[in-house]
Amino acid sequence: MMELTDAAFAELTTKISKERGFGCASYKDKCLRRRIAVRMRARGVHTYADYARVLDSDRDEYDKLLDALTINVTKLFRNWETYNVIAETVVPTLWARPEPAIRVWSAGCSSGEEPYSLAALFHRHADRVGALGQLASRVAVLGSDIDARCLVAAEQGGFEEGDFADTPDDLRRRYFATTAPFTIVPEVKRLVRFERRDLLAQEPPPGPHHLIVCRNVLIYFDRETQERLFDTFHAALAPGGFLVLGKVETLLGAARTRFVAADGRERIFRPL
Ligand SMILES: C[S@@+](CC[C@H](N)C(=O)[O-])C[C@H]1O[C@@H](n2cnc3c(N)ncnc32)[C@H](O)[C@@H]1O
Structure with a gap:
């Protein structure tokens, strides 16, 4: 019975990958099974084969399934301790470099909270050192x-009360509208742009990048894929750049010899 279920699961995930280009094979099985089960319950079906039939008869179900598979939970300044180290160490270090351009990549940015938070920290630093005039060009x-749907929300740059749970008051007051939809101020918004990218299928965006932040994303991938992505990030980083993994993920395998920790607690690394 178990073998039958596994075969039906493999068939279903192959179908999802083929029909929607979602690289199921690189995600952790346990995670996929849990998320697919959510949709099966919603549709009142009990077997993978029956769920495959639902997908065949109702194409909208694919969107709902992909929505369930891409877990989009996020917050502005999520885990402030990590952002605090970025603000105190990473941003001033990058700002002090002689090269003018500072390229930041938030990989797996959900609805934009992470890239806007990073941009706000650069704005605050430029303001503190009296160099706001250079910000937009640097x-x-x-x-x-x-997830294209998330990116539509990200482009709007509006947030809900719950998004601010980790946001220090001064940053909230300075960088967000005081009434709903609590939009990010234009001088920070214009530093950020969005792009649909599949980390599993596409090369990294043209770099080199000085700061890559990839948090709460790798956790869903199997170990081999995580290791491959560490190589990708290594190649995409400028010498002296930073990779921020945050609280949940850490370097695995050979990647541990290719980066040095800048902050072990917040899992911030620099390429060797
Ligand atoms: C839990 S959110 C993390 C958001 C943000 N980085 C944070 O820590 O708050 C995970 C995001 O990874 C995205 N994601 C999952 N698989 C992906 C893939 N193959 N390529 C790019 N993004 C992916 C999901 O769509 C989702 O928005």
């Missing part, structure tokens, strides 16, 4: 995600 932040 700093470019790219937010990318596989």
Whole structure:
């Protein structure tokens, strides 16, 4: 019975990958099974084969399934301790470099909270050192995600009360409208652009990047894929750049010898 279920699961995930180009094979099985089960419950079916039939008869179900598979939970300044180290160490270090351009990539940015938070920290630093005039020509932040629907929300740059749970009051007051939809101020918004990108299928955006932030994304991928992505990030980083993984993920395998920790606690690394 178990073998039958596994075969039906493999058939279903192959179908999803083929029909919608979603690289199921690189995601952790447990994670896929849990998310598919959510949709199966919603549609009142009990077997993978029956769910495959639902997908065949109702194409909208694919969108709902992909929505369930791409877990989009995020917040502005999520885990402030990590942003605090970015603000105190990473941003001033990059700003002090002689090269003018500072390219930032938030990989798996969901609805934009992460790239806007990063852009706000660069704005605050430029303001503190009296160099706001240089900001727009120096700093470019790219937010990318596989989920096109999230990116539509990201482009709007409006947020809900719950998005601010980790945001220090002074940053909220300075960078967001005081009434709903609490939009990000234009001088920060214009530093950020968004692009749909599948981390599994596409080359990284043209770099080199000085700061790559990829948090709460790799956790969904199997180990081999995580290791491959560490290589990708290594190649995409400028010498002296930073990779921020945050609280949940950490370097695995050979990548541990190719980066050095800039902050072990917040999992911030620099390429060797
Ligand atoms: C939990 S959110 C993390 C958002 C943000 N980085 C944070 O830490 O708050 C994970 C994001 O990864 C995206 N994602 C999942 N698979 C992806 C892939 N293959 N390529 C690009 N983004 C992906 C999802 O769409 C989702 O928006």
